[in-house]
Amino acid sequence: MNNPTSRWRAGASQPSESSFKRKRGVFQKDLQHMMYGFGDDPNPLPETVALVEDIVVEYVTDLVHKAQDTASKRGKLLTEDFLFLIRKDVPKLNRCTELLSMNEELKQARKAFEVDEEKLASID
Amino acid sequence: MLRRRCPTGGERIDLCRQWEKKMRAGRKRKRKRKRENIAFLFFWSFSRFTAYTGKWRGKKGNVFITPLCCRNSSSPNLEDPPMKKSKDPFEIAFEERDESPPESPTGPDENEAQTPGALTQDVSGDDDISNNLRPTDPSTSAASSIPVGTAGPTGKSKEEDEEEEEENMDVELGKLPSSGDPDKTAIMQTILSQFTEGQMSRYESFRRSGFQKSNMKRLLTSITGSAKISMPMTIVVSGIAKMFVGELVETARIVMAERKESGPIRPCHMREAYRRLKLEGKIPKRSVPRLFR
Numbered sequence: 001m002n003n004p005t006s007r008w009r010a011g012a013s014q015p016s017e018s019s020f021k022r023k024r025g026v027f028q029k030d031l032q033h034m035m036y037g038f039g040d041d042p043n044p045l046p047e048t049v050a051l052v053e054d055i056v057v058e059y060v061t062d063l064v065h066k067a068q069d070t071a072s073k074r075g076k077l078l079t080e081d082f083l084f085l086i087r088k089d090v091p092k093l094n095r096c097t098e099l100l101s102m103n104e105e106l107k108q109a110r111k112a113f114e115v116d117e118e119k120l121a122s123i124d
Numbered sequence: 125m126l127r128r129r130c131p132t133g134g135e136r137i138d139l140c141r142q143w144e145k146k147m148r149a150g151r152k153r154k155r156k157r158k159r160e161n162i163a164f165l166f167f168w169s170f171s172r173f174t175a176y177t178g179k180w181r182g183k184k185g186n187v188f189i190t191p192l193c194c195r196n197s198s199s200p201n202l203e204d205p206p207m208k209k210s211k212d213p214f215e216i217a218f219e220e221r222d223e224s225p226p227e228s229p230t231g232p233d234e235n236e237a238q239t240p241g242a243l244t245q246d247v248s249g250d251d252d253i254s255n256n257l258r259p260t261d262p263s264t265s266a267a268s269s270i271p272v273g274t275a276g277p278t279g280k281s282k283e284e285d286e287e288e289e290e291e292n293m294d295v296e297l298g299k300l301p302s303s304g305d306p307d308k309t310a311i312m313q314t315i316l317s318q319f320t321e322g323q324m325s326r327y328e329s330f331r332r333s334g335f336q337k338s339n340m341k342r343l344l345t346s347i348t349g350s351a352k353i354s355m356p357m358t359i360v361v362s363g364i365a366k367m368f369v370g371e372l373v374e375t376a377r378i379v380m381a382e383r384k385e386s387g388p389i390r391p392c393h394m395r396e397a398y399r400r401l402k403l404e405g406k407i408p409k410r411s412v413p414r415l416f417r
Contacts, residue, residue: 026339034366037330038373041388051391052372055398056365057343062408063364064347077348079357082364089406092367099363100356116162120155 027053335362372397
């Protein structure tokens with residue numbers, strides 16, 4: 001029973017391969033700060049954090065599966081699929097559109113920054 | 125090779141060389157200053173990126189600018205010395221940036237390598253960016269101590285760092301993030317100025333926390349099986365997940381209030397909260413039930 005898993009583990013060098021093992025506590029540190037920010041104790045209980053992590057991973061998994069179902073007709077998985085899934089949830093939708101627009105703004109700022117850098121380099 | 129006229133007229137060659145060296149050093153410093161200025165403004169715009177004013181909670185009805193916890197706790201103490209009203213804690217933090225950074229709960233991103241070349245790093249979403257602004261780099265330390273930019277400190281920072289050159293960059297970056305209406309920004313300022321220490325630290329956690337982009341990307345890759353996960357997709361999913369955690373925690377707190385319990389949230393509260401969210405339909409349902417979990 002242990003042999004195949006150990007062999008398989010030795011072979012799997014990259015986490016991007018479809019591996020079903022999932023390390024516990026991937027989001028633990030971030031989750032602690034997040035839960036404190038949303039109203040929990042400054043030091044949340046570790047079992048609560050583990051439970052929230054499980055819930056969140058399951059939530060994201062289900063979300064992605066649903067998005068893939070929507071996107072299977074088109075072929076590619078796009079960001080719009082996620083936005084379609086949360087269309088009923090107004091706060092989430094607004095937040096995501098704001099995040100995306102901020103991302104665009106920052107991209108523009110970065111482009112402008114690089115242009116300036118080139119200008120500076122060309123001055124000398 | 126001298127590009128400008130040597131003041132000694134070129135007759136004393138050694139003087140010319142020294143003068144040339146000084147000019148080069150001066151030009152280098154000026155360039156560096158310019159770069160630092162731009163870098164600072166760039167990171168300032170990153171911090172402004174985090175300074176959204178709560179529009180995302182919905183345009184109609186109440187705008188929940190602060191999470192439930194801060195609203196439920198005791199109202200600001202009117203007997204407090206009035207000094208807090210005029211000074212934003214973030215302003216204070218900005219002005220005291222020479223001191224060691226305050227112990228803020230954002231720990232995990234301190235080991236992420238921050239180099240001056242960090243300007244070319246990927247856009248990593250709002251909170252992650254502010255998480256990344258923790259380093260001890262002198263070029264970015266100025267920006268890093270500004271956790272959230274509000275109208276006050278940003279005005280001051282521009283004055284303090286502005287030099288003779290008026291870059292186009294200044295104007296563009298200054299105009300970029302002011303997407304919220306001024307009323308809301310003003311309301312936010314008044315609220316923030318009246319926060320207690322605990323409320324401020326909680327608010328700071330609320331704003332700065334977020335899922336690591338790398339971890340989320342890895343998770344998404346493992347779920348989808350495809351190698352290509354675009355950055356906007358990671359950002360969107362991280363945002364959705366964070367709001368989901370918020371709903372969970374707030375519902376768990378409501379459950380605790382109903383049961384008249386206090387202290388840290390226990391797993392039983394969390395499970396009850398999850399059950400309630402499921403009833404509300406906020407949790408995506410699987411068409412095929414999950415087996416062999």
